[in-house]
Amino acid sequence: MCGIFGCHSQQSQNLVEQTLQGLKILEYRGYDSAGIAYTIDNQLKVIKSIGDIDQLKQKVINPPTTTTCIGHTRWATNGTVSVKNSHPHLSTDSSIAVVHNGIIENYQQCVEFLTKHNIKLKTPVDTELIPNMLYLLSHNKHNIHQYLQGQYVFCATDKQSNSLFLAKKGNLPLYIGRSLQTIYISSDTLALPQTVTHIIAMEDMETCEVFDHQLQFYSNGQPITKSWQSFNQSFIASDKNGFATYMEKEINEIPAIMERIINTYRKDSTIIRLINQTRTQFKQTKCIHLCACGTSYHAALILAKIIERDLHMRAIAHISSELTTTTLLNEPAIAIVISQSGETADTLSAMDILQQHKIPIIAFCNVTTSTIAKRSQTIFPLLCGPEIAVASTKVFCAALLVGCLLIKDYNTISCGNFIENTTKTLQFARKILSAPHKIPHRIFIIGKDINHVLALEAALKIKEVTYLHCEGYPANELKHGPLSMVDDNTLSIVFGDDATNASAEIQARGGKVIIIPTPNYQSDPLAFIHQIIPAQIFALDLALTLGNNPDKPRNLAKSVTVL
Ligand code: GLU
Numbered sequence: 001m002c003g004i005f006g007c008h009s010q011q012s013q014n015l016v017e018q019t020l021q022g023l024k025i026l027e028y029r030g031y032d033s034a035g036i037a038y039t040i041d042n043q044l045k046v047i048k049s050i051g052d053i054d055q056l057k058q059k060v061i062n063p064p065t066t067t068t069c070i071g072h073t074r075w076a077t078n079g080t081v082s083v084k085n086s087h088p089h090l091s092t093d094s095s096i097a098v099v100h101n102g103i104i105e106n107y108q109q110c111v112e113f114l115t116k117h118n119i120k121l122k123t124p125v126d127t128e129l130i131p132n133m134l135y136l137l138s139h140n141k142h143n144i145h146q147y148l149q150g151q152y153v154f155c156a157t158d159k160q161s162n163s164l165f166l167a168k169k170g171n172l173p174l175y176i177g178r179s180l181q182t183i184y185i186s187s188d189t190l191a192l193p194q195t196v197t198h199i200i201a202m203e204d205m206e207t208c209e210v211f212d213h214q215l216q217f218y219s220n221g222q223p224i225t226k227s228w229q230s231f232n233q234s235f236i237a238s239d240k241n242g243f244a245t246y247m248e249k250e251i252n253e254i255p256a257i258m259e260r261i262i263n264t265y266r267k268d269s270t271i272i273r274l275i276n277q278t279r280t281q282f283k284q285t286k287c288i289h290l291c292a293c294g295t296s297y298h299a300a301l302i303l304a305k306i307i308e309r310d311l312h313m314r315a316i317a318h319i320s321s322e323l324t325t326t327t328l329l330n331e332p333a334i335a336i337v338i339s340q341s342g343e344t345a346d347t348l349s350a351m352d353i354l355q356q357h358k359i360p361i362i363a364f365c366n367v368t369t370s371t372i373a374k375r376s377q378t379i380f381p382l383l384c385g386p387e388i389a390v391a392s393t394k395v396f397c398a399a400l401l402v403g404c405l406l407i408k409d410y411n412t413i414s415c416g417n418f419i420e421n422t423t424k425t426l427q428f429a430r431k432i433l434s435a436p437h438k439i440p441h442r443i444f445i446i447g448k449d450i451n452h453v454l455a456l457e458a459a460l461k462i463k464e465v466t467y468l469h470c471e472g473y474p475a476n477e478l479k480h481g482p483l484s485m486v487d488d489n490t491l492s493i494v495f496g497d498d499a500t501n502a503s504a505e506i507q508a509r510g511g512k513v514i515i516i517p518t519p520n521y522q523s524d525p526l527a528f529i530h531q532i533i534p535a536q537i538f539a540l541d542l543a544l545t546l547g548n549n550p551d552k553p554r555n556l557a558k559s560v561t562v563l
Helices: 015-027 052-059 107-116 126-146 244-253 254-267 271-285 294-310 343-358 394-407 415-431 450-466 476-480 501-506 527-546
Strands: 003-013 033-040 043-050 064-074 096-104 148-156 164-169 174-178 183-185 198-203 208-212 216-218 223-226 288-291 314-319 333-339 361-365 376-381 442-447 469-474 490-495 512-516
Touching: 003 015, 003 096, 003 148, 003 415, 015 033, 015 052, 015 064, 015 208, 033 052, 033 096, 033 271, 043 052, 043 107, 064 096, 064 148, 096 126, 107 126, 126 148, 126 164, 126 208, 148 254, 164 183, 223 376, 244 254, 244 527, 254 271, 254 394, 254 415, 254 527, 271 394, 288 294, 294 314, 294 394, 294 450, 333 343, 361 394, 376 394, 394 527, 415 527, 442 450, 442 476, 450 469, 450 490, 450 527, 469 476, 476 501, 490 501, 490 527, 501 512
Parallel strands: 288 314, 288 333, 333 361, 361 376, 442 469, 442 490, 490 512
Antiparallel strands: 003 064, 003 183, 033 043, 033 064, 096 148, 148 164, 164 208, 174 183, 174 198, 208 216, 216 223
């Protein structure tokens, strides 16, 4: 989490405005506070604000042109949300400014080291260690990784040299982009301007110095050379396409994405070859482990059920952060990891464990240039385009469809029918579901089998954007405990018609029930994929009724790159 953006050019330019534009696009990564630092007359000017980038912009009045600017949008991990704690952080002599993503784990040890050199920190934020360590290391700064533990990326600038200094340890993303006149640094290629023609990704244990449109890389303190990759920015991130929120736009894109996936997965020769190769691997193994977090974990749970049902083999869905060496049996296995961003730190840690066990990894990723994609043997793209809203909607449906098409041909399914049904579900959701007039105190969502997993995902969506207490539950389990909480302030959403007893039990205790009926699985065996849409729309409507911004729920950020 946290978004880093920076730029450097030989000639003075409007780099402050460009940094603010870049940060606005990176806002999905964190938005509790933000800040910039730029060089002017051999001094560093720092402007910080709590809240989002628009609040920061109000503090940046008539910015001058400059040759170096760095910026940050924060998702606090160490130290509360305050102007003082937000980035950039300065060295003791105010000569070096740093923006940082990640956590420095040997905080105490570094504080002791700095104290010995009479440096006292002004905040409890781990980031503040970095400019001070750079200050002490001076010309030796390419050895910074020897002093800092944890996973991090950072970008520093200093008041004299008009250059940028970058470092990366672990898996967090940091890209460098090049246009004719300017070098850009960004946590995500999405934020790079359309003038950028080439990029380079920072790798583990590297540092890089950017000066005079040149880059000098070091790996473990030793100079190395790296080459630029060509890049074409096709996406204009601010485009909500007429919708009021990204979440609404992204839900409405689902039918078109489903069509794109079916066409690509049935016609693209490279993907067909990968599917055939993977199916052969499935036949030669005993178990499939699926690892993911949050919404992607719910997709993994459903796909595990479908693998067991259709392939009659063992499939286990794991929450990535719960996977331990002991949860893996030493038997032939294959893993599928699912991640929208491809940068999810918990899933990358799970991949370390899978790799220790020599388990081949297949990735379902929306961002195919991501670290997870790079570290996997096979990548199946989710083809959703950028997902900006923090609460994932379209990528959930995409992961399910890609998984199903990999498991089985589903040749009987006509693409046209499936898309028509998806569109109908979307229209139906609009008609029957809108935010309730009376805001419930608690919400239970129930269902059986796959519908139970849909209930878990629906509850997560509602929690993320409404902040209301909402639980997904297996329909028949309600009476074994949670029914005690049901009263006339309780709302229940029931997935499927096979949970009628549970619905009746809720209604008998004054709870209100909304039923999302079972589709006709004969005509559309993959209908469970679009059955989640009504719940997504319900969550969106309820969030808007409560006055919340569904695109940026409090305390959350997309692309969870911290452990
Ligand atoms: N540890 C830093 C802070 O709390 C960066 C957090 C992050 O990257 O999410 O500001």
